[in-house]
């Protein structure tokens with residue numbers, strides 16, 4: 215592990231040096247939205263006053279719509295599926311928030327098990343170097359510290375950057391992180407004052423995250439007790455089942471696979487889907503195990519706070535980014551639901 219200083223005035227030189235062979239991604243404006251996307255000019259990156267992106271950056275590895283394979287209906291090669299998995303250029307992703315990086319490590323566990331590896335996810339993950347940016351100014355809706363995350367968390371990152379006003383402290387966390395910074399001429403070794411400033415910023419950020427959520431009782435309660443609890447009637451009442459909470463969430467990963475056929479050729483595409491949708495769970499028989507709003511709303515919270523922890527050794531399917539709280543059109547607040555589940 216190394217701790218280096220990058221002066222902000224050297225940002226262009228820094229990115230030019232690490233850019234060799236890599237595509238640079240960072241927080242940029244797309245209309246009114248802030249998103250992590252390809253950066254053409256370093257000056258396009260919005261790093262001052264930046265809190266977090268509106269959408270989660272999961273689309274970097276799990277695009278909203280992705281071609282999986284192509285096929286033909288007729289001819290000698292009819293019905294032979296050709297993998298559409300594309301090689302991407304190596305990427306440096308600068309400025310990702312620790313909660314979102316943590317979410318990627320949660321999804322790594324979901325897109326891989328003993329029998330199966332999702333190459334569409336991992337081919338992009340493996341080509342990416344993640345330089346995270348600690349949160350000096352958490353939002354009022356952030357609650358990462360309640361769900362095994364932290365405003366300066368390191369999980370899922372290769373380098374953690376701390377904004378020290380006119381300079382960044384860069385801490386390498388993995389071999390990938392060391393490799394990307396090695397030989398960059400504009401970096402210098404951090405001194406004790408830099409390290410102590412970073413520590414103070416981290417402590418200040420933690421103190422600004424309001425309200426600690428308790429989850430211990432969720433762990434103790436049985437699935438059936440939680441599943442059959444009376445409060446779901448109240449929780450589901452205002453929900454519109456619009457799906458916004460699931461689309462903006464960095465850990466939501468439901469998808470649907472469709473064949474799109476044009477004359478005698480076609481492609482197989484996977485698209486984001488949502489447990490909030492009635493169509494998502496309907497069976498070919500016409501039976502739908504989640505026929506009503508209550509079942510669908512309950513599924514979203516049970517999945518994140520009960521089913522994932524059971525299957526993944528206590529890992530929580532929420533990283534406390536607060537996007538669903540900010541974006542829900544009827545102000546359903548995941549923190550309030552967790553309090554009910556834990557009560």
Ligand code: SF4
Pocket residue numbers: 452453454455456457458459460490541542543544545546
């Ligand atoms: S964003 Fe709000 S209204 Fe829309 S599905 Fe989610 S909880 Fe329901």
Ligand code: SF4
Pocket residue numbers: 459462463464465466518531532533534535536537538539548
């Ligand atoms: S459930 Fe809400 S707060 Fe938790 S990770 Fe998803 S969007 Fe963020």
